[in-house]
Structure formats: structure tokens, C-alpha cells
Amino acid sequence: MNGVEGGEAENGEAAAVGLEELRKRMADFARERDWEQFHSPRNLLLALVGEVGELSEIFQWKGEVPKGLPGWDEAEKVHLGEELADVLLYLIRLSDMCGVDLGRAALRKLEINALKYPAGQCKGSSKKHTYYSSNSDVSGNGSGNGNGTNHLTSNKEHNNNNNSNNGV
Structure with a gap:
């Protein structure tokens, strides 16, 4: 200020x-x-x-x-x-x-979200992060697929997880 x-x-x-x-x-x-x-x-x-x-x-x-x-x-x-x-x-x-420290936590969350929502895969899409695969679990909650490959989840899983939950 x-x-x-x-x-x-x-x-x-x-x-x-x-x-x-x-x-x-x-x-x-x-x-x-x-x-x-x-x-x-x-x-x-x-x-x-x-x-x-x-x-x-x-x-x-x-x-x-x-x-x-x-x-x-x-x-x-x-x-x-x-x-x-x-x-x-x-x-x-x-x-x-x-x-x-809310500022630091917010910046960290932006970094995590950038990994969860790769721009090249999700640009223009509102799908939840679980629709996209990740090579590593940056949040520490075990959500990464662990096999080092990129793949999309099944349509059934996508339909269960889709909506406006992206970015948070």
C-alpha cells in the first residue's frame, strides 16, 4: 500500500x-x-x-x-x-x-491449480481437475495416478465430477 x-x-x-x-x-x-x-x-x-x-x-x-x-x-x-x-x-x-499466511497460501494454491489444470489440456473447459491426469500429486492427497502417464478418466468418472469445481 x-x-x-x-x-x-x-x-x-x-x-x-x-x-x-x-x-x-x-x-x-x-x-x-x-x-x-x-x-x-x-x-x-x-x-x-x-x-x-x-x-x-x-x-x-x-x-x-x-x-x-x-x-x-x-x-x-x-x-x-x-x-x-x-x-x-x-x-x-x-x-x-x-x-x-493467506497471501502465501493463495500463491501456493495457484501453483497447485496450474498443475491440476494444464492450460494445454483444459483451455475453454470447465471440467473438474479429476478429468485430467497428473504425473505427480502436488497436493499430497494421493490423487495422482502414479504411473507417470497422462490419460483422461472415464466418461462415467467425468460425469460424476464435472461442474464448476475447477480452480479451487
Whole structure:
């Protein structure tokens, strides 16, 4: 972060805010209110799930929403931003209370996903990672085929595992 308060840089554009800045501010916010006593991982997770529920309510009856949210008024977009922020802040606080460096964990997960979803095999596809073979099990959970060959799983397995689970 460039140290500009209020979220705006000198040129009028939004200032970049890092996870560490948000983590520190969340810790200070909780400390100033003596809320640390309530911030167990369990409580924070349940609060996070509640906020995800509030976020999902915004989309619940809108059907498929195009990128950029055309047709949404400014108040709806502001409300969406607030709910997204609630989710982010609880996630950051939860990771802090669990001793997880969220930035490093996210970068590691991107590396794992790059191996699970090779661009040359899955470009333009929403198939789950189990559809693609891997030469090694980068996640440590035994999901690699172990024989060093690339192959696609059966259509039956693909149909059981397909949908929007890619990338996570």
C-alpha cells in the first residue's frame, strides 16, 4: 500500500491495499473493542459462512448475471461491495487466527491449480481437475495416478465430477 488513507491515490485512482494491511487493521479493530476473546477460529468461520450467505442472497433471484453487472443500479453495486468486503475481512481474520499466511497460501494454491489444470489440456473447459491426469500429486492427497502417464478418466468418472469445481 502506498500509505494513502481513504483508499484513493494522489491521481484519484483506487489505492492498492495489501492483505497484510487489512490483517493489521482487522487485528487493531478487534483489539480496540476487546473482541479478540470472541475471535476463535470456529466463531470466525461461522461468521464468514453467514456473510457468504448474505452475499449469495444478492444473487439469489437474479438468474445468470453478466460480467460488469449491467442493469444493476449504484446502490446494488455498493451493497455487493460491502458484502464482498465482509467476506474478505472475515477470511483474513480467520487466516490470521489460524496462523496461515493467506497471501502465501493463495500463491501456493495457484501453483497447485496450474498443475491440476494444464492450460494445454483444459483451455475453454470447465471440467473438474479429476478429468485430467497428473504425473505427480502436488497436493499430497494421493490423487495422482502414479504411473507417470497422462490419460483422461472415464466418461462415467467425468460425469460424476464435472461442474464448476475447477480452480479451487
